[in-house]
Amino acid sequence: MYTRVSLDTEGEALGVARQEQECRDLAARSGFDVVAVFTDNDTGASTRSRKKARPQYAAMLDRARAGEFGVIVAYSNSRLTRRPLELEEIIALYERYGVRFATVVSGNDDLSTADGRMVARIKASVDATEVERTAERVARKHLESAREGKPVAGTRPFGWQPGGRELDAKEAALIRQAAADIIAGIGSYTIARQWNAEGVTTSTGRPWQGRVLGRMMQSPRLAGWRIHQGSIAIGRDGQPVRGQWEPVLDQATFDAVVAALNPEETRSRVPRKNARHYPMTGTLRCGVCGSVMYGNAAKYPTYRCSDNVHTVAASVGPVDELVTGLLLRKLSDFTVDEPAPEFDGAARLAEVERDLARLIGSFTARELSAEVVFPAVAQLEQQRDEVRSQKRRIEAAGVGPDYRGVNQAAWDRMSMSARRGLVETLFDAVLVRPATRKGNRFDASRIEWVWRGGTAAT
Known part of the structure; x- marks a missing residue:
């Protein structure tokens, strides 16, 4: 028997337990002796799954090839696989080793005939298509949430109360102090050790690690930006999206933190051989x-x-x-x-943003075609990003230690x-x-x- 559920957030394996009981009932009705049960809990079976490997599924196929059993029972075809390529492995398993398949709700496809194999392939194709449709719906939903600046559902971000909108006063104060310390040259590993010594944990209750703290301190969320697929979300107007929450750090301080955690190796006039251990390297x-x-x-x-x-x-x-x-x-x-550098590109930045807005507006109003608009949009976006980067570097320099x-x-x-x-x-x-x-x-x-x-x- 093979049981599987794609998502088990509670970790109680109730779904696979229900599947097993249904499969045992089918085995009893069919006169099968159950010799093994293989379970992949909280594991997807499609090409879109976050967990690609199914160790119990692979072990089951290996033991079937070894001749340990002649029938595999599952709740449905989709519990076995949602990948057409894996179905071909199942068909080959029948043709080479005579292993049959039975399901509780999907019927028993006769893999010995062309029509039976066709039906099985159609089912696998339908299952794969449904997964892709679901993935597209979820992707659209996440994109819309990002464009609206809504907080990401899931684990509470450190620094905010549950829901991710209102600040947690104590944790926000810790982040601000950590930002000041990092700008002053104190490493994230030192801060992590200090937090652990004081009993400060992550939002999931774990001890802090230097790399985890450093990654958190570089999240644009701290400065109020909404993240989508690893970068700041861009709205329908082509502008970065502000999140629907109170930021912990102002933009200049955040940029200074990022610069301090990613020191450019161009400051010294010489290569930095063994620089991790010797402060005089370069001087x-x-x-x-x-x-x-x-x-x-x-x-x-x-x-x-x-x-x-x-x-x-x-x-x-x-x-x-x-x-x-x-x-x-x-x-x-x-x-x-x-002397502290001054940003002199405000007028240029405003001009580029106006041009971008006009182009997007012309496309939306169907006045200009995509072939005309988007090559120009790409060039303007590159110019805008370069000017913004210059502005942030200058502002960050003013927040130095x-x-x-x-x-x-x-x-x-x-x-x-x-x-x-x-x-x-x-x-x-x-x-x-x-x-x-x-x-x-x-x-x-x-x-x-x-x-x-x-x-x-x-």
Whole structure:
């Protein structure tokens, strides 16, 4: 016997239990001895199923091929399969091994005749078509919900009350603090450990993991955007859709969080070899040739010149400690002199959005054909997205961290990428001169530095 239901949200297997009883009644009426029961609960059988594998179904076919039984009983044809290709495997199973099939409600197709096989194939085709129609209806429903900005049904999103519309004050405060910490350079794994220590769980009651927290903090939902199929939903007017809920973060803060969690590797002027472990990568340079120095993992980790013609090296620990001390002392009176960029594309953005609205309106009114409208729409959408991206980057830069508040404790909590970013913000370069005396004692006089903007060491 084979039983299956596509969806069992409660996990109680009541559907397959009912199927089994119906199948046992059929077996009793038919004089069959039940030798095995195979069950795939909460598992679909169509090409649209979220779970593609059916381990019990596969095991049943293997044991049928081994000759352990000669009849397979199911509640209906669609419980066995909704895929025409799998039906062909069932037909081959009958032709090669003589295994017959019986169902409670779909009848018994005679696979020994062409007409019987035709009927079975028609049923499989109808089942597959019904699945596709259902999938299309569900897809249309989800699309309409997205265009209207309705919350997604299902698991309660962290930060909101059940229903996903009103904020949960405590969780929203945690998200806002996490955003400030991430912008200041604290990693998502550190925040996750802190939340777990404080007893904060996900909305499903699980402990936090760094990658899960990082993914949540990059969800546009936090800034009030409706998501559809992994990206911000686009409404009928061609504009991004705002969700029917109160956002946790403003757009500038959200963009700054995303930028902090995805640091661009273009900030440094040199490749970032081994950069995950060494904060001076990108800033430390050889005092002989000017080449970049990289950290090397060894019994005694060292920064070494990348030019193999000569050997200039310094121990990682003392160098990091020296530069960190310089950095923290400098922060008390150091300010970045780079002026904050201003977005000057507002007029261009408004013009592109007006052109888009006019084109879509002309198509809707049947004044212009799709062949004319949509190539132009694609070009305008690309321009709009580029200008919006520029606007968000500039706004996010204005929400950057105030490094003047960084102390030793804050430095210790920072992620390695944030430490490197702060080093690169304050220093143009840190030079390591060759050793002038033998021995393993660190000589601080070998280290020279230039502050950002070309200010000499003091």
